[in-house]
Amino acid sequence: MQLSQKHFTYLMVFAMLLWGGGWSALKILTYELDMDIIIFWRFFLMSISFIPILYFFNKPLTLDKHALKYVAASSVLNVAFMVSSFFGVKYGLAGAGSVIITTFSPIMTFIFVAFLFRKKLHNQQYFGLFLGVVGGYILLELNDLSLFFHSANIYFLLCATIWAGVTILSQHSQKYIHPIHYSFYISLVATFSTLLYAKDAKLLSVFTQGWEFWVAMIYLAVFGQTIATTIFFVASGKLGSEKTSSFMFLVPVFALLSAWVVLDEPMQLHIIIGGAVSMVAVYFINKRV
Numbered sequence: 001m002q003l004s005q006k007h008f009t010y011l012m013v014f015a016m017l018l019w020g021g022g023w024s025a026l027k028i029l030t031y032e033l034d035m036d037i038i039i040f041w042r043f044f045l046m047s048i049s050f051i052p053i054l055y056f057f058n059k060p061l062t063l064d065k066h067a068l069k070y071v072a073a074s075s076v077l078n079v080a081f082m083v084s085s086f087f088g089v090k091y092g093l094a095g096a097g098s099v100i101i102t103t104f105s106p107i108m109t110f111i112f113v114a115f116l117f118r119k120k121l122h123n124q125q126y127f128g129l130f131l132g133v134v135g136g137y138i139l140l141e142l143n144d145l146s147l148f149f150h151s152a153n154i155y156f157l158l159c160a161t162i163w164a165g166v167t168i169l170s171q172h173s174q175k176y177i178h179p180i181h182y183s184f185y186i187s188l189v190a191t192f193s194t195l196l197y198a199k200d201a202k203l204l205s206v207f208t209q210g211w212e213f214w215v216a217m218i219y220l221a222v223f224g225q226t227i228a229t230t231i232f233f234v235a236s237g238k239l240g241s242e243k244t245s246s247f248m249f250l251v252p253v254f255a256l257l258s259a260w261v262v263l264d265e266p267m268q269l270h271i272i273i274g275g276a277v278s279m280v281a282v283y284f285i286n287k288r289v
Helices: 004-030 034-058 066-090 093-118 123-139 145-149 153-173 179-197 204-210 211-239 241-262 271-288
Strands: none
Touching: 004 066, 004 093, 004 179, 004 211, 034 179, 034 204, 034 211, 066 093, 066 153, 066 179, 093 123, 093 153, 093 241, 093 271, 123 211, 145 204, 145 241, 153 179, 179 211, 204 211
8 A cells, every 4th residue: 555645644643642752762771771781671672672673674684894993983973872761761851851952963964064074064054053042041941050060961962962973974885885774783793792791690580571672672672762763764765854853842842742751841931931942942053145
């Protein structure tokens, strides 16, 4: 059955809902076990869940030397992102982290691209960067620097910076490898590298955990990552990258709502205002001239 653009729109909204809920799932996991155990099992389950998707796409797995360097670099950054997000969510609010990371990542990506590739900026993009600074000031509560350096926000800002690097690598990798294969190889390499790091940890302790832990773990690895990412990649080919990327604005909304419902986190006014300003900033940065 051929899906229409309307169906892909519904699927994209569903994917953003899954991504948003992933932050609450990660928060639940931080209550139970150490970081190295959580991160290994997250990547392991993600790798396993890619197998039926690879079968569905029915494309031979390939990995040449050009793609390998992107996979290796992105694997390192993905592990670094998980470490930073784990500590950020552990010591901070899941909803706040999702807003900061989701809105700051495209801004940081644009800054990196403009600096590294000498991209000429237009007036509306300068205005967008200005709004990004204002939104960041509000989000990160930079009026009190002592509060910033003693809060989880520094981890969230690091996550946004790391993810900007992941985004740039992902865009350039598509010249050499299919996006689904790219994601699978990243999860596979990350699984083995985190296994080496966590080999002395009590990896089997996950089997002593209750149902809440496993619901959160499976949601984060399978639904919040593998399924949501696959929908995003497939829909981008049908709807176009510009329209698809606009759905990212829904992630902070769903993340705040899920954190409020699942974790009983308060709706902080400075997060809502700062997030809204930063979203407008992203719009102006990416708006076609």
